[in-house]
Amino acid sequence: MRRVAGEEHAAGPECGGDLQDQSPPDYNRAVQEYERAAQLEEKPRYDLLIDWAAAYEHAGQPDNALAKLRQAATLEKSAHVYTQIARIYAEQKNWPAALEALSTAEKLDPKYAVTYSYRGKVHMLTDEPAAAVADFQRAIALNSDIPQIKEDLAQAQARVRGGQ
Numbered sequence: 001m002r003r004v005a006g007e008e009h010a011a012g013p014e015c016g017g018d019l020q021d022q023s024p025p026d027y028n029r030a031v032q033e034y035e036r037a038a039q040l041e042e043k044p045r046y047d048l049l050i051d052w053a054a055a056y057e058h059a060g061q062p063d064n065a066l067a068k069l070r071q072a073a074t075l076e077k078s079a080h081v082y083t084q085i086a087r088i089y090a091e092q093k094n095w096p097a098a099l100e101a102l103s104t105a106e107k108l109d110p111k112y113a114v115t116y117s118y119r120g121k122v123h124m125l126t127d128e129p130a131a132a133v134a135d136f137q138r139a140i141a142l143n144s145d146i147p148q149i150k151e152d153l154a155q156a157q158a159r160v161r162g163g164q
Contacts, residue, residue, distance in 0.1 A: 025061035046076045053084065062088050072086050079109035083118050090122050113143035120152060129159035 034052035038044040044052075053068035066088055086101035096130045099122060105115040120135035136153035139146060 023060070027055050030055035031059055031061070031064075043075075044071070046072050046081075049075070050081065051082070057088060062092060075110055079105040079112035079115055082108065083112070083114050086118055086122075090118070090125070093125075093127050097121060111142055113139045113146055115139075116142070117146050117149055117152070120156065124152070124156055124159075129156045133160055134155040 031052070031108035034048065034055055037048060038052070041048070049068045053065040053072065056062070056065035056068060066085060069081055069085045069088070073085070082101045086098040086105065086149065089095075089098035089101060099119070102115055102119045102122070105112060106119075109115070110132035114133040116139035120132040120139065123129070123132035123135060133156045136149060136156055139149055140153065144150070
């Protein structure tokens with residue numbers, strides 16, 4: 001309960017309740033809800049598939065997430081969807097598949113900064129800090145507001161200087 005002008009009110013998410021009053025998200029339930037939403041449509045929309053993939057990923061089902069992202073890519077080939085595919089492959093340490101998806105993203109939109117940010121992270125994880133520096137610099141040149149990008153660049157530069 002929360003107090004408003006001396007009165008007590010239920011503090012649920014619909015009325016701006018405190019975060020500590022909310023239980024953690026149930027991603028398995030979200031997956032089921034996206035399934036139901038998709039059944040209401042003749043053909044699932046791109047944005048529904050992207051969100052459905054995120055629910056699968058958070059529910060610990062990366063293969064199902066990849067399937068939904070690939071399905072989204074058939075509807076709309078975008079750098080965004082391919083960076084999301086690459087991110088999941090990178091989390092699985094499937095570096096060649098991650099780099100291939102990032103290459104596709106770059107071809108689709110060479111000005112999408114997230115592509116270079118993610119590729120820089122892959123290069124760092126595969127012990128290629130010089131390549132990471134170039135990608136992080138490109139990402140910053142395109143969009144310096146990407147969270148963590150400047151710190152990532154500094155770490156890559158330090159590894160290059162340190163000979164790592």
